[in-house]
Amino acid sequence: MITMMQTAERLRQGLTTPDKLIESALAAIKNSAYVFIDVLEQRAFNDAKASTRRWRQGAPLSPFDGIPYAVKDLLDVVGSRTTAGSITRIDAPMAVEDAEVIAALAALGMIPLGKTNLTEFAYSGLGLNPHFGTPTCDVAVSESRVPGGSSSGSAIAVQRGIVTCAIGTDTAGSIRIPAAFNGLVGYKASTSRYSMKGLHPLAITLDSLGPFAHTVADCVALDTAMRGFKDVAIEAANLSSLRFVVDDGVMSDPALQPVVQHNLVSMMERLRAAGAQVERRPVLAVARTRELIAREGWLGAIEAWRLLGAIVEGPQGHQMDRRVRHRLRTAKEVDPASEARIRHLRTELMAAMERELDGAILVMPTVKHVAPPMAPLSNDDELFASVNLETLSLTMIGSLLDMPGVAIPSGKDSIGLATSTLFSTTQGRDDQLLSACLAIETRLCD
Template identity: 85%
Template sequence: MITMLQTAERLRNGLTTPDQLIESALAAAKGSEHVFISVLEQRAINDAKASTGRWYRGAQLSPFDGIPYAVKDLLDVAGSRTTAGSITRADAPMAVEDAAVIAALSALGMIPLGKTNLTEFAYSGLGLNPHFGTPTSDVAVDESRVPGGSSSGSAIAVQRGIVSSAIGTDTAGSIRIPAAFNGLVGYKASTDRYGLAGVHPLAVTLDSLGPFAHTVADCVALDAAMRGFKVAAVTPVNLAGLRFVVDDGVISDPELQPAVQQNLLSMMALLSAAGAQVERRPVVAVARTRELIARTGWLGAIEAWRFLAPVVEGPQGPRMDRRVQARLRSVKGIDPAVEARIRSRRRELMAAIELELNGAILVMPTVKHVAPPMEPLRSDDALFAAVNLETLSLTMIGSLLDMPGVAIPSGKDSVGLSTSTLFSTTQGRDDQLLSACLAIEATLRAADLRT
């Protein structure tokens, strides 16, 4: 697959034009079922024409002027309807202006190709959508697998090579999980990294944004562009100066699939051999966060119910995905005192993990398992609920503690399905994390070239 940075190099060298990029991307989008809820064809063509003219005049807005990307249909793009993956919003008004991050990318000349599919209201880690269909990867496996959610379409748009990058949202794992299932790099930022104006909310305390791409370097470049910068200030650090803590409590979980565990340990052995300090030990704050979620419930669910209750209990409620509706209703009666305790405990745990890691990078599997088969989950709601919770169980930790995280492919299992390792830092240390992940990527690439 051609990366975003490689595409920028091709534009700089005159080997392609924005017109050609958009023509190819539109053709691929039209040939890929269920990936997009809407394709912004006319805007893309018009923007590409203007961008091509700028390149001919030497007046390009940035190195990425004219490069198409995909947008999760939870972000406003002027002139399109933000459906949030729900037919209950079929009559929602058209957006009159771009979301803040879309406006930032447009100022650099990047072109939104279309609005990608997602779990209804972004409320599941598996990615199924009964209203708009469920996008699937083009990896040849024994049976159809879930794409991961909720940012399913954004991940598949990149996995299939329709675009080199895409934007998703992540409240409990919605970037990191589909990245893991599809062999992509996915970066979930700290919640205050980007402006959230024009983003349809789910749980305002936990909602965050981030990019999908084939490389960490592309994610770093798109992260900068989403904040209005032409050039990323983040650069790789010396791997020998990095400290990693592999959470032994998670890596020893009996529910962890063997390939997920082995591929993570092999990755860390490579980093250790290259000079990184790798420590394997239980992380107490992680264990206590898992206990808090299991015992008292999910803060994101409480906030989602508060926001979506009028839809669930209104006349449109029966039109919703029954699985999403049931999960939302399950928290309807939670005592406000329980929510207050969760918030108090959350603050304590955020402080605790800051002290416990002491500047080190936390390492865990992104998901305990590879992408599960889709068909059994369509018909068995109890199975769906159980698998969904297990799929979200590790990424929810970082979400509750507002930890930025980068999911990096770690290998394949015996049938060719992707596994993934999640690297996380504490709240606000996004630049440190991205710098480290650039060093990780360079080390892994060098190891691949030697084999």
């Protein structure tokens, strides 16, 4: 697959034009069902025409001028509805201004191709959507696999090569999980890294944004663009200066598939051989966070109920995905005192994680398993609920503690399904994490 940075170089050399990029992307959409909820065809054509003219005049707005990308349908884009993947919002008013991160990309000439599909209201880690269909990857397997959620369409748009990069959101794993299932790089930022203006929220304490791409370098470039910068400033760290802590507690989890464990261990052995410091030990803050979530409940569920409860119990509630509706209703029963305990312990655990890692990078599997078959999950609500929670169980840790994380492909299983390793740092250390992941990518690609 061609990358975003390769596309930028092709534009610079005059080997392609924004017009051609848009034509190719729109053609690819026709062969990819359920990936987009809304294709912004006229805006894309108009933007590409203007971008092509700038390149011919030698005055592009940035190195990324004219590159198309996909946008999860939780972010406002002028002239489209933000459905949040729900037919309860099918008549929502058209957006009159772009979300701030979309406006930042527009100022650099990047072109939003369309609004991508997602789990209804972004409330599942598996990516199924009964209203708009469920997009799937094009890996040749005997039965369709779930795309991961909730940012299913954004991940599949990149996996299928419709676009080189896409924007997703992540509240409990919604970037990292689809990245893991589809062999992509996915970066979930700290919650304060980007402006959240123009985003349909789910859980305001935990909601974050980030990119999907085929490479860390592309994610770094899109991250830079989303913050309004023309040029990429983050550079690869010296691998020998990096320290990694592989959490032994998670690696000993009996639910961890052997191939996921094996591929992570192999990846870290290669990094150790290249000079990185790799330590495997239990991380107490990880174990305590998992215990807190199991005992008190999920903070994201509490905030989601506060936002969506009126829809769930209102006249439109029967229109919702029954699985999403049921999961939201369970949050209604959470003891209000639990929220206070969660918030108090969250602050304590964030400080504890900072002390335990002491500048090191936390390493875990992104998900314990490869993408599961879709049909059984579509037909069995109890199975769906249990697999969904298992799928989210590791990424929820970083979400609760506001840890930026990068999911990087670690290999494949015997039938070609992707596995993934998650690299995380503590709150606000995004530049350090991205710099380290650039170094990891450089070494693994040698």
